[in-house]
Amino acid sequence: MKKTILMICLGFVATQVVAQDPVPIKPRVLISTDIGGTDPDDNQSMTHLLMYSDLIKLEGLVSSPSYGQGSKEEILRMINLYEKDFPKLQGHNKDLAEPDYLRSITKQGRKGGAPFRGYQTSTEGSEWIIKCAKEKNDQPLWVLVWGGLEDLAQALHDSPEIRNRIKVYWIGGPNKKWSANSYAYIVENFPDLWFIEVNSSYYGFFSDNNVPDSVKSSDYYDRYINEAGHLGKDFKNYYNGEIKMGDTPSLLYMLDGNPDKPMRESWGGSFENIQHSPRIVLNKPSSLKDTVAFCSILEFHLQGPKTNIPKDSVCFWMEVPYGKSVQKWPGYHLGNGEYVIRYIPKKAEILHYKFNSKIPELDGLKGSIVIDNHWPGKKHESDYVLGNNWYSDKSDKEFYDGKLQGGKTIQKWRTNVLMDWAERWNWLR
Known part of the structure; x- marks a missing residue:
């Protein structure tokens, strides 16, 4: 009888959460974010990042607001909230990052867009990217960019040798619009960079198409967060708790399977190689x-x-x-x-x-x-030619989520991701 009940319970869990594939080695990660600017989805993604900091080796939190009023003070404010919840969280997971360590790796990057040439002067943030990239380590530094590329472009300009020591996952789209000059500098001068450019797939993470009511954007907060801890109370301040978290797919990509293989299926999307940037x-x-x-x-x-x-x-x-x-x-x-x-x-x-x-x-x-x-559409003589390791949203129509290219490669995992996160919110009850 007990065995039967156990099998039923396991079956129920299996329908709710599908575990991600194991990651070969805990990845080294640096986050560049425009948190505190005009779009509060970075705050939502920062909450998620802090609650999953046990699964990565986080080496930097850089404020890079190409637009808006973002600053490292906003990152520090989020860490302060995390610190208040840390005793409960650590009671369930001893590997979560210590708040003081997180403060020590938080740096201020460039405020505002770069001029036409794509770079200007070094910042605390760009220098930290260089420092982390040059650390003696057999593993690459994964730079996850949630905003503009100004600090990454500056770091590459100041120390071009780091191109072979970093890998980039960038949430582009609107961020690309604000960071046009730095983007152009990078594609023109570093086309051989290992780079995942996500211009539309990430929208799939907050798409409610074909998902159960329990994880719809408007229902998730009341069902699973509901003011749990200080982070939960704060989460309500962003879109009234409605899930957006457009930058989170970059982290999800690091948590599911081998990140060296961007064409695989993963929580953070599946991508294809592109040869030109229009x-x-x-x-x-x-x-x-x-x-x-x-x-x-x-x-x-x-x-x-x-x-x-x-x-x-x-x-x-x-x-x-x-x-x-x-x-x-x-x-x-x-x-x-x-x-x-x-x-x-x-x-x-x-x-x-x-x-x-x-x-x-x-x-x-x-x-x-x-x-x-x-995207990227037909070729033009003036296009930037890319190397062999530049990837972007899958272009086949079968992967579109409505009008969103590649959206289904992330949207299909939305329920799994959010139910996995629900378990961690329960730690704060």
Whole structure:
């Protein structure tokens, strides 16, 4: 009778949580995050990271806000909350990271985007990336980027030899839009970098398509978190507790199977090798006859007066409607009357824009372009050619979650991941 009950219980558990595949060795991880900025999903992902810190060797927490008001103080605030819950958490798992250690590896990176060249000056964060990458260790340093690439680009510029000692998983998409110059610097100068560029698959993590009610975005907090501990009470402050956690797939990728094999299935997605990063160079505004893939680099090179404006300084703006507001993107003077701006659209849409400047030849220019949702799309002569270890969202239609390329490669594991996390929230009861 006891055996029968046990088998029934085990069967029930198996339907709820499918254990991830074992990771060959505990990975060395550094997180670069724009936490504290305009999107509070980084706070949700930071909570998840802290509660799973036993499964990785965490070596750095770098604040890299290319946009917004993020800072390392916000990381430290999250660690303080974790510290209050630490006795209960440690009672269930002795391997969780010590709060004081986490504080010691928290560093401030660049605040704001890089100029057109893609880098500027070193920061505490970029220097920490270099230090960790150069540590004597047979294992690579995994740099998981939840925001802009400015500190990573700076580290590569200052110490290009680390290219062979790091591997990158980047949550791109909207972050790519804010970090266009640093991204362009990296793909142009380090195409041989080992890099997973995730522009859309990560959306699958907060997709409610085909998931049970118990783990729907709006239900999970009340069912499984419900103010558990100080971290649980704080979690309610972000999207009213609704699950987003768009950066979490980068960590999930490290927790499930062999991270050296990006084409495998894993909690953090499954990816394919890409050979080019699309870059379209225009010498005049585009029209609706032009179509590009989302997350492509649009690079406008415009001619204007030869002036004394310093090279690589902002002197005009690209204005793009965003809901009821307008977003502005900086354009630069390259010298000798050449003016340039990079813009990376984050989604499929019909994009309208205009240029604003005190320079008459640039002021008031308008254009439109069609953005489709198939990345990286067709090739162009001006594309950046990539090496053998650059990976991105699977392009086959069978992996789309609605309009989201590659979304199903992560969405299919959502229930397993969240039920696994529910067990850890229970530690705080």
